[in-house]
Amino acid sequence: MIQxxxxxxxxxxxxxxxxxxxxxxxxxxxxxxxxxxxxxxxxPNPELVEQIRHQLGLDRPLYAQYFDYMKNLxxxxxxxxxxxxxxxxxxxxxxxxxxxxSLAIGAAILWLTIGITVGIISAVRPHxxxxxxxxxxxxxxxxxxxxxxALVALYLFADDIGRFPLFPGAGSYVPFSEDPSKWFTSLIMxxxxxxxxxxxxxARLLRSTMxxxxxxxxxxxxxxxxxxxxxxxxxxGLRSAITPIVTAAGLDIGIxxxxxxxxxxxxxxxxxxxxxxxxxxxxxxxxxxxxxLLGAFFIVTANLVVDVAYAFVDPRVRY
Amino acid sequence: MALLEVDNLxxxxxxxxxxxxxxxxxxxxxxxxxTLGIVGESGSGKSVSSLTVMGLTRSPRTRISGSVxxxxxxxxxxSDDDLRAIRGDxxxxxxxxxxxxxxxxxxxxxxxxxxxRAHRDSSKAQAWDRAVEMLDLVGIPEARKRASSYPHEFxxxxxxxxMIAMALVNxxxxxxxxxxxxxxxVTVQAQILELIQRLRNEFDAAVMIITHDLGVVAxxxxxxxxxxxxxxVEQAPTIELFAAPEHPYTWGLLRSIPxxxxxxxxxxxxxxxxxxxxxxxxxxxxxxxxxxxxxxxHKHTVPMLQPVEAGSAHRVACLxxxxxxxxxxxxxxxxxxxxxxxxxxxxxxNGQTRHAEAGA
Numbered sequence: 001m002i003q004x005x006x007x008x009x010x011x012x013x014x015x016x017x018x019x020x021x022x023x024x025x026x027x028x029x030x031x032x033x034x035x036x037x038x039x040x041x042x043x044p045n046p047e048l049v050e051q052i053r054h055q056l057g058l059d060r061p062l063y064a065q066y067f068d069y070m071k072n073l074x075x076x077x078x079x080x081x082x083x084x085x086x087x088x089x090x091x092x093x094x095x096x097x098x099x100x101x102s103l104a105i106g107a108a109i110l111w112l113t114i115g116i117t118v119g120i121i122s123a124v125r126p127h128x129x130x131x132x133x134x135x136x137x138x139x140x141x142x143x144x145x146x147x148x149x150a151l152v153a154l155y156l157f158a159d160d161i162g163r164f165p166l167f168p169g170a171g172s173y174v175p176f177s178e179d180p181s182k183w184f185t186s187l188i189m190x191x192x193x194x195x196x197x198x199x200x201x202x203a204r205l206l207r208s209t210m211x212x213x214x215x216x217x218x219x220x221x222x223x224x225x226x227x228x229x230x231x232x233x234x235x236x237g238l239r240s241a242i243t244p245i246v247t248a249a250g251l252d253i254g255i256x257x258x259x260x261x262x263x264x265x266x267x268x269x270x271x272x273x274x275x276x277x278x279x280x281x282x283x284x285x286x287x288x289x290x291x292x293l294l295g296a297f298f299i300v301t302a303n304l305v306v307d308v309a310y311a312f313v314d315p316r317v318r319y
Numbered sequence: 320m321a322l323l324e325v326d327n328l329x330x331x332x333x334x335x336x337x338x339x340x341x342x343x344x345x346x347x348x349x350x351x352x353x354t355l356g357i358v359g360e361s362g363s364g365k366s367v368s369s370l371t372v373m374g375l376t377r378s379p380r381t382r383i384s385g386s387v388x389x390x391x392x393x394x395x396x397x398s399d400d401d402l403r404a405i406r407g408d409x410x411x412x413x414x415x416x417x418x419x420x421x422x423x424x425x426x427x428x429x430x431x432x433x434x435x436r437a438h439r440d441s442s443k444a445q446a447w448d449r450a451v452e453m454l455d456l457v458g459i460p461e462a463r464k465r466a467s468s469y470p471h472e473f474x475x476x477x478x479x480x481x482m483i484a485m486a487l488v489n490x491x492x493x494x495x496x497x498x499x500x501x502x503x504x505v506t507v508q509a510q511i512l513e514l515i516q517r518l519r520n521e522f523d524a525a526v527m528i529i530t531h532d533l534g535v536v537a538x539x540x541x542x543x544x545x546x547x548x549x550x551x552v553e554q555a556p557t558i559e560l561f562a563a564p565e566h567p568y569t570w571g572l573l574r575s576i577p578x579x580x581x582x583x584x585x586x587x588x589x590x591x592x593x594x595x596x597x598x599x600x601x602x603x604x605x606x607x608x609x610x611x612x613x614x615x616x617h618k619h620t621v622p623m624l625q626p627v628e629a630g631s632a633h634r635v636a637c638l639x640x641x642x643x644x645x646x647x648x649x650x651x652x653x654x655x656x657x658x659x660x661x662x663x664x665x666x667x668x669n670g671q672t673r674h675a676e677a678g679a
Contacts (some may be wrong), residue, residue, distance in 0.1 A: 217419040223375060225434045225485070226407030226412075239424055315469045316423055 004319035005308065012300045017070075019296045020289060024066050027285050034084040035283040056083060069289070079293075082279075089290040093272060097294075098175060100271035103194065103263065104256035106187055111195035111202060116242075118195030118199070119206025123241075124233055126211060135207070138200035150193045150266035157189060171268035190267045194260055198252060198287060202245060209241040216240070243313050247306050254302020258295025320391070321348035322525045323372065325494055328385035330364075330371050336664035337598040341367040343549035344385075349493065352648045354519065354526040356540030356557070358572070364549040366608045368497045371395075373410055374392055374402035387467045390492065404468075408438040411486035415498035417478035421470040421518075425481050428454070428466025438489050452507060453484035457514060476507035480514065487518055494519070500535060537561060545569050548605040551624055553630050558575045565627055565635040565644045567610045588656060604638060611657035612639060612647060612665060613664055 037044065053059050057068070059280035066286045069131040072078040079089035118138070122131040152307055156162050158169030168186040213219070214237050222236045223229075259273025268274075311317045330342040342364040349355045359365045364376050370376045374394060387394040389410065394402065406412075414420040422430060431453060432446035441449065447466070455462035457480040470478055479499060486494060496515060500508035516539060519526045527540050536543050536557065543560045545553040545568065553566040564570055571590035592609035595601055601608050603618040610617070622636040637644065641663060650660040 046331065121383040217414060217416060221414060221420045221482075221485075223424070224373060224406055224412045224438060226403045226405070227437050228403065228435065236422055240422070314424060316471050 001308075001319050005304070008304045008307070010187065011044050012297075012304065013014045015294055015300055016293060020070065020073075022292055024062075024069075025286075025290055026238070027283075027288065028062060032137070032283045036284065038282055041315055064260050065307040069286075079290045082287045083277075083284045084282050084287070087149055089286045090285070092275065093294060096270055096272045099173060099269050100264070100273060101259060102176065102183070102187060103190055103260055103269060103271060104253060106191045107194040107198070107256070107260075108249065108253050110191050111198035112245075114195065115199040115202030116206055116238075116245065120210060120233065120238060121212065122203065122207040123237075125212030126207075131207075135204060136204050141196045141200035141254055142204075144197070145262075146193060146197060147223045147262045147266050149196060150263060153193050154266070155272055170266065173269045181293070190263050190269060193267075194256075194263045202248065205248065206241060206245055210237055213237050214239040221276075243310065246313055250302050250306030251299075251308065254299045254305075255295075257298040259291065320456070322390060323527075324386075324388040325368070325372065326386045326388070328368060328371065328387060329383070330367055330376060331381075331382045333380040334598070339597045340549050340600060341597055342371065343600070345546070345551055346548070347544050347551065347554065347658060348677075349525040349527055349530075351492065351525050352519070352523050353541045354473065354516075354528060354539050356536030356543040357527065357529045357546060358536055358543060359546035360531060360533065360554065360594050362482075362548075362597065364597075365544040365546050366497055368546075369412070369497060369527060369529055372495070373404075373406055373412060374399070383468060402440070406490045407434050407486075407491075408490055410493045411489070411491035411512045412495040412497065413479070413482045413486045413499050417475065417482045418470060420482060423470055423479065426467050426469055426640065427481050431466075431481070431488055434485055434488050448487060448562070453488050454481065457481070457484045457518075458510075459484075468512050475503050476510060479503060479507075483511070483514060483518070487522065487524075490522055491524060493525045493527065495529070497529045498531070499528070499630045503529070508535070509612070514640055515539070545572070548600060549597055550605065550636065551635070553633075553635045554591045554624065555635075559633050563633075564648060565633070565641070566606075566637050567612055567639075568606050569650060571609075572658075585594075604636075614638070 002048035027180075036047075036056060036058055039052050039056075040049050044184050057065060067305040069080060072080065077090065079093070081088055082092065097305050118134050122134050125131050154162065154170055157164055157166040159165035159167060159168040162169065167189045168182070172182070172186040174186065175180045214233075219236055221234060222232045227236075259271060259276050263269070264271040265277065272294060275287065276291035276295070278284075279291060308319075311319060323346065325347050328342055328345045329340070329443070332339040332341060345364070345368050347355060347357075349406050350435065357365045357368070367376060371383060374390070374397070376383070377399070383395055385395070389405070394405070397405075421427065425433075426445055428450045431450035432443065435441050435446040435449050436443070439446075451463045451466050454466055459477055459480055465473070465477075470481070471479060479502075483499075494515070499515065500511050503511060512535060515526065515528075520525070526539075528536065530536060540557050543554070544551045545560075545566065547568050550562050553564065553569050555564075560569070561573070564573060568590070571588070574588040574678060575590060576586055590609055591611075595605060595608065601618075603616075603620050604610070604613075604622050607613045607617045617638050620638060622638045624634050624636040627633045627635055627641050635644075639647075646664045647660050651657065655663075
């Protein structure tokens with residue numbers, strides 16, 4: 001098992017190298033605004049732009065730029081400085097990370113609770129009214145774009161502009177360390193909005209997995225042993241059916257940790273997702289690299305965690 | 320009074336294509352210390368009847384009628400909670416495929432201990448010890464260590480032993496074994512059957528063994544019921560069933576078993592055709608489309624299960640008369656093909672035969 005983890009970690013490093021090279025390539029291959037030009041401000045004169053270009057090292061050959069970037073990254077953990085505001089990329093990312101983590105983890109807890117509960121209930125009473133209503137609602141939740149849902153939520157419930165002011169509106173996020181209760185209430189709507197589609201998806205997934213599982217022979221054995229139905233459903237049925245949920249949850253959380261761009265934008269939460277979006281608009285290559293590598297890191301790590309977790313969930317799996 | 324008495328049990332499932340008459344009027348009984356063998360092809364209703372005894376076929380789409388009396392109690396009208404108390408305690412069941420019948424994610428010892436704690440007031444440690452004790456009893460070496468293993472770490476024979484341990488852990492009065500050896504190698508089969516036999520004697524339990532394998536029931540059962548299309552077509556003490564079978568289906572089963580004895584070019588005589596759909600049973604005798612000895616009347620009259628002779632424990636549901644059947648079987652036993660036997664015993668003239676039957 002340890003060998004397996006070590007091997008996977010080495011692969012992760014190789015993959016991150018590849019990701020950074022591809023990002024670099026894409027940035028220069030695809031049309032984007034000239035970062036020096038953006039930096040120079042309104043109607044700059046050509047010499048100023050040239051000067052900035054030189055300052056940023058943009059006039060050097062591509063491979064040299066890439067090499068320097070990777071050298072700094074590997075030897076000093078230096079992600080470079082933003083073309084926009086010269087602040088260290090690493091500093092900015094770590095500053096924004098807690099907000100994204102709060103958003104992602106909170107939403108995950110919410111969607112797993114709701115999704116699993118609804119999934120079990122639907123699976124145990126298939127084709128009843130409860131089941132049809134739940135799956136119908138799930139379909140709506142999956143189909144609704146998250147930014148639309150977010151805007152509707154704000155329109156209805158935001159305490160500054162909403163029809164039924166209940167929750168803090170967009171832009172009211174504060175870090176946990178500053179004001180825990182404000183932090184919590186400002187995240188309620190973003191959590192609900194982000195969790196909606198996931199909860200629906202997980203409910204449908206668990207429902208179909210559980211329906212299959214409940215037809216397995218070992219469920220018949222459990223009933224033949226005289227176990228109570230609740231025990232049969234939860235400890236025998238759910239225990240088996242939960243494995244795809246574990247996999248999906250790990251991967252989804254991994255992706256979200258790289259930034260839930262749409263939700264962060266609509267609710268104006270200062271997270272990594274928003275940072276990534278801004279850096280693309282500003283052609284801010286170091287920042288783009290930083291956020292992309294962060295996202296890639298989270299996804300690859302999540303994959304590894306999920307694969308290892310699988311061995312704990314299913315004793316037949318051995319590495 | 321027998322431990323288990325099933326009387327005219329009928330089980331019907333509502334399906335999209337119609338009503339499936341899985342069990343169509345079945346009666347049998349089992350006593351303590353005795354083994355009843357139920358033999359039949361897939362789809363004969365043998366498994367459904369035993370699952371119904373345990374209450375495992377109850378659902379909104381199932382209609383069950385008749386009576387099932389266990390230790391004097393009617394199980395068909397018992398509440399779900401009452402049945403749950405009986406399952407795994409007084410009546411236990413083992414299934415065909417022990418790999419899929421055991422939960423892959425839990426240790427074997429835990430699964431057995433779970434059965435203990437469902438019915439007894441035991442602590443986890445006590446239940447675990449009991450599980451180890453049972454694993455030892457069924458012949459699993461190093462039981463204490465193996466109890467911490469998972470099902471996929473056992474061999475097929477050991478898994479089935481573990482299932483038997485799980486079933487017997489609460490000293491059941493009745494053990495139902497549904498195809499217990501079908502998924503196992505022949506040598507392991509013999510060991511498992513012997514184990515069941517031994518435990519039956521030790522616990523003085525009643526055993527119901529359900530199988531399609533006549534060799535298994537020959538060894539294990541005191542009495543055999545042959546099922547076809549949801550009904551019992553023949554029922555007799557084992558020795559008598561093999562010595563003097565009286566139903567054409569039973570003849571077909573016996574004649575289609577390959578044996579080591581006769582010459583290699585002796586042909587197996589299969590039963591022509593396939594089992595009927597339980598949604599649309601043939602009229603009259605349900606076996607008539609496949610019976611080599613069918614007469615016109617058999618297509619319209621349903622045979623009842625009746626003793627072959629007055630006072631005999633041997634019962635058969637066939638419209639041919641006793642003497643005719645004896646003559647047919649003596650020829651089949653001598654190696655004649657069904658067609659030949661029919662030629663010799665039943666004249667081609669239908670009219671004459673019907674007179675003979677009416678008079679008999």
